[in-house]
Amino acid sequence: MAAKSRFARFAINLLVVLLIILISVGVTLYYSWKQDSRPSWATWGQSSAQASVANPLPAAPPPNTEKPIFAGLEPFTVTLNEHGRARILYVGISLQVPDDNSRKIIQEFMPVVRDRVLQILAEQIPSRIQTPEGREDLVHSLSKGLQTPYEPTNVAPRINNVLFTAFVIQ
Structure with missing residues (x-):
């Protein structure tokens, strides 16, 4: 027991x-x-x-190894009129492009590019482009105007961004 x-x-x-x-x-x-x-x-x-x-691990985004490509333009000086008063606009512009081909097109057609930028700048109203919204509209207008095909070849650059490197209104 x-x-x-x-x-x-x-x-x-x-x-x-x-x-x-x-x-x-x-x-x-x-x-x-x-x-x-x-x-x-x-x-x-x-x-x-x-x-x-x-048990998947979140994938890390690949590092961005591509360097941005810029096409610099000589500064622009334009006379603007608002309410009968003349004002001076001084603007430095750089264009960010996605590829070297777009940069080459801009360089090849530089006189046409400068002419289009001057026309767009001359149409601006000083009090409007001094606001953030006005500058955004100006960036959009410049981007759209510069991506229009250039005659006689009908080629056009692709533009990612229009950057102001100088912006003075007197």
Whole structure:
């Protein structure tokens, strides 16, 4: 009888220890999956491709290694009229282009480019282009005007942005 009692106590102690182990493993798994981070041993037996599909890491965007391409224009000085009063606009402009071909087109047709910019600038109202909205409209007008095809070849540069390097109204 003593042997049965000893065996019963041993079996009960073993079950208690196993129960404690199972509870701790269950709690660990619960919190691991709740935090969306699976322990490394949870993917044991899966191939590395399966493991990466099961727990994908966010892909970092590739670094931008391309250098921007700019086409600089000589500064412009234009007389503007507003309410019978003459004002002077001095503007430095650089054009950001997506490729070297667009930069070459701008350089090749520089007299036409300068003429178009002067025409667009001469149409401006000083009080309007002194506001941020007015400058944005001017950038849009310049971009649109300079991307119109150049005669007689009907080629046109692509322009990403028009940047003011100087902007003075007197």
